[in-house]
Amino acid sequence: MEDLKALYADSDLALMKLAEASLEKGADRLIEVRNFALNSGFKKIGIAYCAAVAKEAEVVDHFLSKDFEVVRIDCKTGKFPKSEMLDDGSLVGISCNPMGQAAYLAECGAQMNIVMGLCVGHDMVFGMNSHVPTTTLLVKDRAHKHNPLEGINSKKAL
Structure with missing residues (x-):
């Protein structure tokens, strides 16, 4: 032991x-x-969220702001094109920016961060670069309305 x-x-x-x-x-x-x-004893909490769950992030912000200063930032911060971020001209749209989210929350002085709906991999980049305690509140699961247990349970019979 x-x-x-x-x-x-x-x-x-x-x-x-x-x-x-x-x-x-x-x-x-x-x-x-x-x-x-x-x-x-934290006073300031950061929320890094996927743009698809902006309304939910706002609800969490409202709930927590009764006790804390809350700072939040969506994944599309910086508005960097995917094709440029990932050096692949076939990609379209705006890239997620988990490093930008981590840097912004650090700059704002967040003492703890909450992850909401970041993509697989993006959540890892954020977590490795968020140098304060970080927890996941919402996991992205496109097939099961952000409830990965449904996907896990559907595999039990396989």
Whole structure:
């Protein structure tokens, strides 16, 4: 057991204790995220979201702004064409910009970030470049209205 615990830095264990203290029987994830941020003493929360879930990000912003200063930014920040970002002339549209999202939230002084609906891979780039505690509130799943459990459960019979 001590070998397992040795894997954790004191700061990791502190985060895990805060997470444990933030659990609330019957509470949804948004409540627990708020509880965690309150228990952590954070004052400013960042939200990095997919443009497709802008309305939902606004609801989360409104809910959290009762207790925190909230800063949010959508994935299309910078309006960089996909063809230029990915060096592929066949691509059309505006590229997502997870590095831009992470940089903006850092510049704004977010102490904790929430991810909402970023694409697979883009969420990873954001997470690796968000140098504050980061949690996912909403996972993108185009086929199942952002509920990946439906996709998982549909594969059980396979």
